[in-house]
Amino acid sequence: MKLNIKKYMLALGIAVTLLPGCNDDFMERYPLDEITDESFWKSETDLKMMLNSLYPLYIIGHKSGWADSDTYPFGVTGSPLMYADVYSDNCVRTGSEFSSLAGELVVPTGAGESTGWYWWNLRKVNFFLTHYDKAELSQKKKNAYAGEAYFFKAWEYYKKVLYFGDVPWLTRDLNVDSEELYAPCTPRAEVMDSVLMCINRAIEWLPAKADQEVDRLNKDQANFLKARICLFEGTYRKYHKELNLDGTKFLQECVTACKELLGKYSLYTDNSGESYWKMFTAYDFSNNKEVILGRTYIENEFGHAFQRYYDQNNSNRQSMGATRGFIDEYLCIDGRPIYVGGSEGNYEENPNFEGYGMWRELENRDPRLTQTICRPGEHVTIYEGGIVSLDENGINYPKINYNTNGSTVTGYRVIKHWMGDMEEQDRTTNGIQAAIEFRYGELLLMYAEAKYELEGTLSQADVDMTINALRERAGFDFVKYPTSKLVVGQEPADPRLDKIYAEKLDYPVSPLLREIRRERRVELAMENHRYEDLMRWKAGKLLTVPLRGMRMTDEMLELYSGKYEQKDPSKPGAERFSATKATVDKDIFLDEDGFIICYPKSPYKYTIKGTLPWEDYCYLWPIPREEITMNPQLEQNPGWEEAENDK
Numbered sequence: 001m002k003l004n005i006k007k008y009m010l011a012l013g014i015a016v017t018l019l020p021g022c023n024d025d026f027m028e029r030y031p032l033d034e035i036t037d038e039s040f041w042k043s044e045t046d047l048k049m050m051l052n053s054l055y056p057l058y059i060i061g062h063k064s065g066w067a068d069s070d071t072y073p074f075g076v077t078g079s080p081l082m083y084a085d086v087y088s089d090n091c092v093r094t095g096s097e098f099s100s101l102a103g104e105l106v107v108p109t110g111a112g113e114s115t116g117w118y119w120w121n122l123r124k125v126n127f128f129l130t131h132y133d134k135a136e137l138s139q140k141k142k143n144a145y146a147g148e149a150y151f152f153k154a155w156e157y158y159k160k161v162l163y164f165g166d167v168p169w170l171t172r173d174l175n176v177d178s179e180e181l182y183a184p185c186t187p188r189a190e191v192m193d194s195v196l197m198c199i200n201r202a203i204e205w206l207p208a209k210a211d212q213e214v215d216r217l218n219k220d221q222a223n224f225l226k227a228r229i230c231l232f233e234g235t236y237r238k239y240h241k242e243l244n245l246d247g248t249k250f251l252q253e254c255v256t257a258c259k260e261l262l263g264k265y266s267l268y269t270d271n272s273g274e275s276y277w278k279m280f281t282a283y284d285f286s287n288n289k290e291v292i293l294g295r296t297y298i299e300n301e302f303g304h305a306f307q308r309y310y311d312q313n314n315s316n317r318q319s320m321g322a323t324r325g326f327i328d329e330y331l332c333i334d335g336r337p338i339y340v341g342g343s344e345g346n347y348e349e350n351p352n353f354e355g356y357g358m359w360r361e362l363e364n365r366d367p368r369l370t371q372t373i374c375r376p377g378e379h380v381t382i383y384e385g386g387i388v389s390l391d392e393n394g395i396n397y398p399k400i401n402y403n404t405n406g407s408t409v410t411g412y413r414v415i416k417h418w419m420g421d422m423e424e425q426d427r428t429t430n431g432i433q434a435a436i437e438f439r440y441g442e443l444l445l446m447y448a449e450a451k452y453e454l455e456g457t458l459s460q461a462d463v464d465m466t467i468n469a470l471r472e473r474a475g476f477d478f479v480k481y482p483t484s485k486l487v488v489g490q491e492p493a494d495p496r497l498d499k500i501y502a503e504k505l506d507y508p509v510s511p512l513l514r515e516i517r518r519e520r521r522v523e524l525a526m527e528n529h530r531y532e533d534l535m536r537w538k539a540g541k542l543l544t545v546p547l548r549g550m551r552m553t554d555e556m557l558e559l560y561s562g563k564y565e566q567k568d569p570s571k572p573g574a575e576r577f578s579a580t581k582a583t584v585d586k587d588i589f590l591d592e593d594g595f596i597i598c599y600p601k602s603p604y605k606y607t608i609k610g611t612l613p614w615e616d617y618c619y620l621w622p623i624p625r626e627e628i629t630m631n632p633q634l635e636q637n638p639g640w641e642e643a644e645n646d647k
Helices: 005-010 044-052 080-086 120-134 139-164 188-205 219-239 248-261 275-279 306-314 324-328 422-426 440-455 460-465 467-474 495-504 511-523 530-536 540-544 554-559 625-630 640-646
Strands: 002-004 091-093 291-296 320-322 339-343 346-349 435-439 548-551 595-597
Touching: 044 120, 044 139, 080 091, 080 320, 080 530, 120 139, 139 188, 139 219, 139 530, 188 219, 188 248, 219 248, 219 291, 219 435, 219 440, 219 530, 248 440, 275 467, 291 440, 306 422, 324 548, 339 495, 435 440, 440 460, 440 467, 440 511, 460 467, 467 511, 495 511, 495 540, 511 530, 530 540
Parallel strands: 002 291
Antiparallel strands: 091 320, 291 435, 339 346, 548 595
16 A cells, blocks of 8 residues: 555645644644634544654655755665665665764764654654544544554554663653653563554544545554564574563464554566565555555655665665675575585585685675666666666776765665656656555565464465565476475575684574574565564674675776776777776775675774674664753663763
8 A cells, every 4th residue: 555645735725834844833833722612623634633643753765855964863864765774784885883882882972863762753643542432423534544643653663662771651741840861761561561662543434445535544453563563572582592481472462463564465467577666666565465554755845865865876865785604694596595505715606606706706696686776787876867778878887995975885876766767867856766665575574483483383384375475476486496496395505604603692593583584684684674673683792793795806806997087989888888997995995806896994992804793782873961860760771871981
């Protein structure tokens, strides 16, 4: 289901003040206390008006306008769906790494959006829940609107718990003299039980999909959010044993929520061989049965600048490149990894793996790889002057230095979400590319993971319905390569990844769980999931795997020698190419194996040759110092004060 943000805002005549991304939206410009008189809460329009300001706070999509403001707490500029993976091990950005990933985050002085410790969104939700029952409507109708508020409250608190663990559970909108301002945090277990209550109430009260009002929430979307919340909490409790909390109930509830949606939706395919890529390059989702919740825009009325930023890999904003560690996770076309035996330094290579350099590692791999990462000569790399044509433009090889706008940093240029549409780019801030928030592919992965975490295994039928269905949609040929189909008990060996897991995690990862997690990383890349996954799996130390880019073979060094910075106009288009000079030990730095080192000269002392630090206290974020000063009953999350004293 799509949500047409502009439509439901315009209907109330307050579109300007409710635009997403505005700092002065309706609820900010008009203090809550000023609209509490009895006359306001009478009509259905009153309830809608209050709720409409919440939608763009949670269903962010590609944001709106220039989207220059950061999406916090990560501090990512632009579309969070696309760029949030720079706050993980999937991608790196130009310039320096985030200070918080580099071990330099300190306890902030004051609260605010940038710290994650902000509560005005929740105040809006609670304000509605305090007053909605005054409306002169049927109880069923009032409850349906309250279901929307409970949906957003569950979403808000699940994210707060991700960042902070224990947080204050607030049941009403607060004023300066509210006693709750001086109460201690509510224990995580109580908060998450309350979150479960909220999302269950949303499921109970929201209308079925067939009965929903256009552009408002329904039961299916609430069940999806419930599955996401419960998988998060169930796995977090399982792997963070220091909490001494049992995650079984949440995993069971995840499975239950998933079952409500299984078979009601289907994976998108258009038989083009590029269904995966095309799914993210649509203007609407009217013919897409995979999308459960999406955000759409209206031409010349309400849009974004996502493709404008993305042109030549976001050349004027936050540029990024995929990491080699992420690329290496993709299977070969036979369903086996790039290394099938041996040990580090003496790995046995998959015969389908063509090695590194000149983008050979992209060949004969999971079809999603080249629908996520761009080969030179395809899509964005040949987008020039409003024309996508290899014959006319030739090849622009990716820039691979650390600080230049438009550089991929690593040599692996991301293609997912890129439309290559001149008309969309020329819309500037009125772009109308739609954004997917909830999709059936993620639901299948949640179901598979929750079933495994509950039972320790999956039936072959479950694997076929989930992981194998995703692989088939991606383009794996099960007939030609029978091993590309995942078979329980016959999972492929992966000595490279198994070694990483053994070194970085404090618990064993079975071959089947390894494949479940691999599938999730590959399928959901650049959709703002990786950081949360690492946190709930207690896998933060995976961030300490050295961040690397492409291998600079002799061929690559020749290409970036400076001889080919300009195209030769006398040659046919396909034979013309340019590659911006990249000098070793000046523009780029290489490790002992010839791979590009990411962040080689970090301004942060704990980042060493592209290797980020990690301390387990970083699983939770610090509470701002002034909040604890004003409310002595608040306790700082463990480890932060000690770490700051050490610095």
